[in-house]
Amino acid sequence: MDTGNTLLSIRDLHISFISDDTVSRAVVGLNFKVNTGETVCLVGESGCGKTVSSLAVLGLIPQPPGSIEQGEIIFAGRDLLGLSEPELRRFRGKAISMIFQDPLTSLNPVFTVKEQIRETILAHESPGAEALQQRLYKLISSVGLPSPETTLAAYPHQLSGGQRQRVMIAMAMSCNPALIIADEPTTALDVTVQDQIIQLFKSSVQDGSRSILYITHDLGVVANLAQRVYVMYSGLIVEQGPAATLFAKPLHPYTRGLLASLPGTAKRGSLLPGIPGSVPDPSDRPAGCPFHPRCSLSLEACKQRLPQLKECGQNHFSRCPILIHSKKSS
Amino acid sequence: MTTVRMEHNAILQARGLSKHFPIRKGFLQRPVGWVHALDEVSLEVPRGGTLGLVGESGCGKSTLARIILKLLEPDAGELVYQDREISGLPESLFKPLRKDIQIVFQDPYGSLNAKMSIASTLEDGLRVLGLPKHLRRERIGTLLEQVGLSPDIRNRYPHEFSGGQRQRIGLARALSVEPKLIICDEPVSALDVSIQAKIINQLLTLQKQLELSYLFISHDLNVVGHLSHRVAVMYLGQIMEYASTEDIFAAPRHPYTQALLAATPRVYPEQQNKQPLSGDVPSPIDPPKGCRFHTRCPFGDAECRQAPVPLEAKGSGHVVRCLKAGCDNRNFR
Numbered sequence: 044m045d046t047g048n049t050l051l052s053i054r055d056l057h058i059s060f061i062s063d064d065t066v067s068r069a070v071v072g073l074n075f076k077v078n079t080g081e082t083v084c085l086v087g088e089s090g091c092g093k094t095v096s097s098l099a100v101l102g103l104i105p106q107p108p109g110s111i112e113q114g115e116i117i118f119a120g121r122d123l124l125g126l127s128e129p130e131l132r133r134f135r136g137k138a139i140s141m142i143f144q145d146p147l148t149s150l151n152p153v154f155t156v157k158e159q160i161r162e163t164i165l166a167h168e169s170p171g172a173e174a175l176q177q178r179l180y181k182l183i184s185s186v187g188l189p190s191p192e193t194t195l196a197a198y199p200h201q202l203s204g205g206q207r208q209r210v211m212i213a214m215a216m217s218c219n220p221a222l223i224i225a226d227e228p229t230t231a232l233d234v235t236v237q238d239q240i241i242q243l244f245k246s247s248v249q250d251g252s253r254s255i256l257y258i259t260h261d262l263g264v265v266a267n268l269a270q271r272v273y274v275m276y277s278g279l280i281v282e283q284g285p286a287a288t289l290f291a292k293p294l295h296p297y298t299r300g301l302l303a304s305l306p307g308t309a310k311r312g313s314l315l316p317g318i319p320g321s322v323p324d325p326s327d328r329p330a331g332c333p334f335h336p337r338c339s340l341s342l343e344a345c346k347q348r349l350p351q352l353k354e355c356g357q358n359h360f361s362r363c364p365i366l367i368h369s370k371k372s373s
Numbered sequence: 374m375t376t377v378r379m380e381h382n383a384i385l386q387a388r389g390l391s392k393h394f395p396i397r398k399g400f401l402q403r404p405v406g407w408v409h410a411l412d413e414v415s416l417e418v419p420r421g422g423t424l425g426l427v428g429e430s431g432c433g434k435s436t437l438a439r440i441i442l443k444l445l446e447p448d449a450g451e452l453v454y455q456d457r458e459i460s461g462l463p464e465s466l467f468k469p470l471r472k473d474i475q476i477v478f479q480d481p482y483g484s485l486n487a488k489m490s491i492a493s494t495l496e497d498g499l500r501v502l503g504l505p506k507h508l509r510r511e512r513i514g515t516l517l518e519q520v521g522l523s524p525d526i527r528n529r530y531p532h533e534f535s536g537g538q539r540q541r542i543g544l545a546r547a548l549s550v551e552p553k554l555i556i557c558d559e560p561v562s563a564l565d566v567s568i569q570a571k572i573i574n575q576l577l578t579l580q581k582q583l584e585l586s587y588l589f590i591s592h593d594l595n596v597v598g599h600l601s602h603r604v605a606v607m608y609l610g611q612i613m614e615y616a617s618t619e620d621i622f623a624a625p626r627h628p629y630t631q632a633l634l635a636a637t638p639r640v641y642p643e644q645q646n647k648q649p650l651s652g653d654v655p656s657p658i659d660p661p662k663g664c665r666f667h668t669r670c671p672f673g674d675a676e677c678r679q680a681p682v683p684l685e686a687k688g689s690g691h692v693v694r695c696l697k698a699g700c701d702n703r704n705f706r
Contacts, residue, residue, distance in 0.1 A: 089536075206653070233654075234429075234593070234636045235429060235636045236429075236653065238635075239650070239651070261638060266638065266640045267638050290640055300567060301566055303570075304567045305570075305640060306569075306595045306596050306600075307595030307596075307637075308640065309599065311599055311618065312599065315573055316570075317570035318570075321535065
């Protein structure tokens with residue numbers, strides 16, 4: 044899938060959080076990229092570094108306590124890590140925009156929807172009053188909200204959870220960004236509303252010019268939405284590949300464990316295989332493969348050395364030499 | 374709603390429960406409207422089994438849970454626990470039964486007292502049971518082991534634990550008074566998948582060991598399908614469909630159930646008949662006339678808007694509130 048039209052590429056990113064006596068290594072050598080027009084999902088459980096990585100793209104990691112120790116974040120040919128704050132501000136909301144998990148706390152309760160979306164547009168462009176009004180109307184109807192007039196005049200508390208998230212999406216799309224980063228945007232919503240929002244994301248990338256980096260822990264959503272998937276565990280990518288391949292033939296024990304944890308695939312009322320143990324503390328990560336203490340396949344070698352990502356199929360990479368080997372020999 | 378045949382092996386039966394909350398306004402605080410939280414809800418929790426309750430936010434799931442716990446009194450209908458009517462019972466007579474019905478909450482952060490150690494959280498219930506002090510200590514150890522935690526954590530505080538561990542502590546607290554029925558109000562919704570799997574396993578194991586009955590409330594059909602023996606689907610305070618888990622998943626009759634199933638994200642979709650429901654749930658303050666689902670239903674017509682639709686039996690133990698359930702709407706597109 045490396046067609047040269049890479050929009051965002053993160054190389055060997057290391058992020059740590061330093062407190063009085065501990066250094067918490069949240070991200071330890073992250074590599075991934077998003078191509079133009081592609082929907083990419085970053086999957087993993089709480090504490091694996093998904094959100095921290097996405098915040099780093101927009102330069103939203105508070106430093107200190109955070110510290111980006113090494114790596115580069117290349118967006119459309121420019122390293123975002125080298126930019127100054129005013130330069131970064133020109134990217135935020137314009138070329139790259141972000142949608143957060145909780146639409147209630149990410150909207151300002153004392154301003155109307157109109158004022159908030161208008162602020163985003165005016166921060167980057169200066170359209171005339173007439174053009175601005177038309178653009179707002181168009182945005183509101185494009186995200187499936189009823190009667191633009193009333194919605195624009197509404198305060199966030201007057202809208203339902205699903206409507207608020209649509210407003211957030213309208214705001215994110217207001218400057219026609221090349222990349223939208225969505226951090227668990229549907230986790231707080233009901234399934235039927237979640238479904239509507241996912242359809243909205245799908246239709247927003249249809250013309251092929253926009254990319255989405257979608258962060259979630261819900262594998263069902265990933266299977267519905269993503270073209271490519273990165274599975275993240277303990278600050279690292281452990282498996283990556285096209286969504287269909289990855290779900291059909293997962294080649295990392297963590298991915299397999301996540302899939303086995305899902306109710307709905309196992310026999311009703313049976314115990315779910317799941318994954319024993321819990322995610323390691325980023326300030327005290329096990330040596331070697333970070334997954335080895337929870338892995339049923341682990342060998343002595345897994346405790347010694349961190350395995351590299353190896354190709355195990357077309358565009359499919361895994362960090363588990365044992366499963367890659369067993370696939371080759373079978 | 375008497376079309377629901379009562380089974381003899383039910384631990385709890387709700388018969389025609391209704392609850393409307395007044396909306397008061399003005400100086401005299403006169404009611405100006407009513408929130409129709411529950412309307413004639415009848416269902417039963419099988420003894421030693423699980424009843425799953427599904428529906429979107431605001432459909433009355435939690436109101437029902439609070440009525441069963443007698444934290445709220447219903448406006449109409451009765452609640453029968455082990456062949457004994459409990460809905461009208463004064464608190465003095467109900468108190469001995471209170472320990473029988475316990476609840477595990479959704480939010481493992483908000484439902485534990487941050488200033489109480491795990492031991493004192495668990496001890497409260499044991500004190501109410503009248504257990505002497507030296508036995509309490511031992512019992513706390515057993516309880517923690519039962520939910521898969523080490524007894525050594527007893528003197529620690531909630532902030533020291535992860536979400537999954539706190540949910541286990543919440544479960545241990547519910548178990549401490551030896552309940553027969555546990556209401557699980559979205560206990561795994563806030564957890565990561567691998568943690569969720571562990572709590573589901575724990576619930577299944579405990580059910581077998583202690584012959585517990587569960588009322589499992591969730592909006593995640595995959596979780597409900599895995600744990601439940603029977604499933605009730607609620608919409609705007611009414612039961613829309615009520616059947617065995619197999620029937621709900623293999624042959625859903627109500628368009629709302631079908632829409633919920635279609636909207637549930639699956640990793641390995643069996644059939645791709647996507648027709649997203651449009652719009653949001655209408656307000657329970659002024660629910661739609663006729664069938665409450667007609668505003669979002671792909672089959673709704675003039676007939677559906679006219680009069681309230683009754684629950685009707687469609688096959689054994691399968692009730693549906695839909696005028697169109699007779700026609701074959703299984704190829705819902």
